[in-house]
Amino acid sequence: EIRRCFSEGRGGYTAWPVAAYEVENLAIRDCVNTYKFGGMYFWRCPHLLVENTVFAQPMITAFVLRNGKDQPSTMRHCIFTDMLDKKARLNIGLLCCDGEIAAFRHENNCYYLRDCIPLAERHLNGGATAAQLTTYVRDPLFADPRFRGDPGLADGTKPANSHAVDRMIDARVPLNFDSFFTDDPELARRGIGLRPEAFGEFRFARPATP
Numbered sequence: 001e002i003r004r005c006f007s008e009g010r011g012g013y014t015a016w017p018v019a020a021y022e023v024e025n026l027a028i029r030d031c032v033n034t035y036k037f038g039g040m041y042f043w044r045c046p047h048l049l050v051e052n053t054v055f056a057q058p059m060i061t062a063f064v065l066r067n068g069k070d071q072p073s074t075m076r077h078c079i080f081t082d083m084l085d086k087k088a089r090l091n092i093g094l095l096c097c098d099g100e101i102a103a104f105r106h107e108n109n110c111y112y113l114r115d116c117i118p119l120a121e122r123h124l125n126g127g128a129t130a131a132q133l134t135t136y137v138r139d140p141l142f143a144d145p146r147f148r149g150d151p152g153l154a155d156g157t158k159p160a161n162s163h164a165v166d167r168m169i170d171a172r173v174p175l176n177f178d179s180f181f182t183d184d185p186e187l188a189r190r191g192i193g194l195r196p197e198a199f200g201e202f203r204f205a206r207p208a209t210p
Helices: 164-168 185-190
Strands: 006-008 019-021 027-029 032-034 040-043 048-051 054-056 063-066 073-076 079-081 104-107 110-112 123-125
Touching: none
Parallel strands: 006 032, 019 040, 027 048, 032 054, 040 063, 048 073, 054 079, 073 104, 079 110
Antiparallel strands: none
């Protein structure tokens, strides 16, 4: 199990936070990945579980999964924010399950996508849209997770038509786990994102609970 790991990539090209090869029953919980080039990488990892983890603005894809059809994997209750704007405009899939997809399950996750391409046309995994992935992408929520660490614009406002994570990825903005706690009631109701109770002994500048 890997839990409460904060992988910071805002300084430039940095290594994958997790690269796992032939690891069985790997569980990743309550982690944060910011501005990573390739995200997490998994190769033939049966019974993989990634949950309550935040993938904040990967440079391109959030993760790479290359499992066989008899090697099930589940990602649930996670938040995936879109990649760099110039990459999103190329309609590159945010997710990258390019092995056997039959045993892949993406359940109850939030996707915070840019509006440069209509959602119905946006590729989510490879060249497939969310509507084409309903067998594998279940109960998705497309919404702004309203991260608490969003500093807003210079005047303090947080306009809905802007991509909040762009402001947070600024290297001058201090980030910690609590920066990625959600203030969205629907995400909280569905148990999506970091669980504040998992960080009960941490001392943050912001309260751990609303």
